[in-house]
Amino acid sequence: MAAGAHELTRARVAAPQGGRPRGLLARVPLAAWACALVAILNAAAWSLLTPPFAVPDEQSHYAYAEYLAEHGRPPVPAAEDLYSASQTVALRDLRFEATRFVPANVGVWTAFEQARLQADLRTHRERAGGNGGAKAVGGEPPLYYALQTIPYRLAGGTVLDRLALMRLASALLAGVTVLFSFLFLRELLPGVPWAWTVGALGVALQPLFAFVSGGVNSDALLYAAAAALLCGLARALRRGLTPALAVAIGSATAIALLTKYNALGLLPGVALALVAVGLRQEGALRARALRLPALALAVALAPMLLAMALDVTLWHRPAIGASSSEFALRADIRPTLLGGLSYAWQFYAIPLPGMEAPLGPLPFWEAWIEGFVGLFGWVETEWRPWVYQLALVPLAAVLALAGRALLARRDALRRRRLELLVYALLAGSFMLFVAGASYVVHLRTHANVAQARYLLPLLPLWGALLALAARGAGRRWAPVVGSAIVVLALAHDVFAQLLVVSRYYA
């Protein structure tokens, strides 16, 4: 592929002075918008193919948004989930309990069941009952659900009408994620515009991402906020931190923190990255070096602190909702540092000789490889084992080519080692947080709750790996490898959709 910017990857107008939103939007290349549109269309297709409430915890996320819309306040965490009458009837007629976790069971197939569902949806319209998914997600922050009250209200009608429009709102967020992934890649690999498209399309067509973003699930907003955050950090690392950029990074972090408590795992990485950038910018350890990082962190934390104050005073919820869930550290469990480290190691790798293996011999394979290649529905819709083994071939090829690209540019890599360190720190702190939360649940329930979707806030880094792999093929083969990566991603996506169709409808 030719070096140099093409009209699609170039900004559409000359860069205006200042950072006004219209000017910023005009500087986004057309290719970035097109990649975002691919993500929206793909997630919208997934939203149609996936049966209602077949995305993990979708019934609880819907209940939270419904509660917020009907009561004007978030739910209070409780020991069980209670649904409104309209949702209870919908779940019953959809055979929700019979079909989730049981691949052999199916949903509404017959005309009789469909007629009963429609009649019940029309008859049972009560929406104010229930406790808003209080057990599963009731303690989570309210931002995603506040956004979802808009399509909930706009759709009107039955539970299924509302759910369909809410799913489309999530699909729009998939577009935001991919837009920021593209811009992240633009900062990361400024000299290779075509690679931005390869990486961003790889993200847009990742089936697990599209599946989750095609459902009502707060992960969709967390992915978008995390992609914006990575984009902001990449920009700061390449061009320096300005007050406007500090506010932007802080805002992205704030959105993530107000969306899901998992975002707390991003915070150490963000703080260290900002401090590192500030110090590099000042060239010495002075208080002035921390001015902009402090601004970013203040913008990041202020909304969360405000939400916590509202939780305690107005909404009568715990200040941190997670403290009332099974993720909380309470007296009934005894976590240890060594136990936690051993667990975290096994969470992402394989047990070492002499380690206790509470997660089984190869948790890494099931949770991360199988999960990323594709476990859909309630993590029970899976391919035959050989498909996951076959997927190792392109995965290994991508890793090898990306490694080759990095090796070939060792000098540039040395110059940009701070960037690498920041991304490693960000990914590391987030992964450690997810492992830590899982460790607490494991101590309490002996269950492994790991799911690949929890790591998808790092999806822009996957896009970077794909872009690097295309580049690693060398100038001559880059167009072939880049196109092949996108075709493979598309094939992966299409066959994943067929898998879901065969699971639920055949």
Place this chain on the structure above:
Amino acid sequence: MRESAARDGGTHAATRASSRRAAIATLAVGGLALALALTLTLSRASVRRTGTNDVTLAGVVETLRGAHRLCQDGELLPAGTAAVELTGVGRRRPELSVEALDAATGAPLATGASDAWRDDSRLTVRLHPAVGRERAVRVCVALRAPRAGTSAALYGEPAAGARSATDAGQRLGGRIRLDYVRGAPSSWASFAPTVLARLGRAHALSGSAVALLAGLLMLLTTALAAWLLVRTS
């Protein structure tokens, strides 16, 4: 200087054209491979389900021996059903008979007999006649020609009251798993109308609009991604 710039520009344009050709060729080959893989997948034949009673396989509900006859109310026999699939374990190759009785009148709607149950945990019993339209039925299962030592353990889940299956009027405390299937193996392609109809249920939109819209969205996704790739090469 101007000549050199023109030469550079020409080289650049040639490189770009070559990259674009390579991208188009890869997309064409990849697209063909994808189309071929889809065709092969969709043309593969297998027996398709018309429905299930959603009962999980928690354990043995009853072991049929001698004149035992298990009956289960509240079954919905989907349209197009030509056979019933039972799950369990057969000892000494039992043969089973299945009867579907109209839930309201008790009149037989379809009956069937199996071949000998071999090692597989599933046994298919063909029904005659095949069910034309959806019917609420009572399903009864028995050994066809009981022999000494022959038995069939049928799997299902615990169930109480009227949901429970019965044997000679006695509640068994459980309900057996039943899968309803079409008669002959069929390819995905020939099964497509049924899949499209099912996709059109339990959604905000109804009918074939759901599948058509999803298909259209994926076509747009594919076309846009391909266009982008070629244009940015």
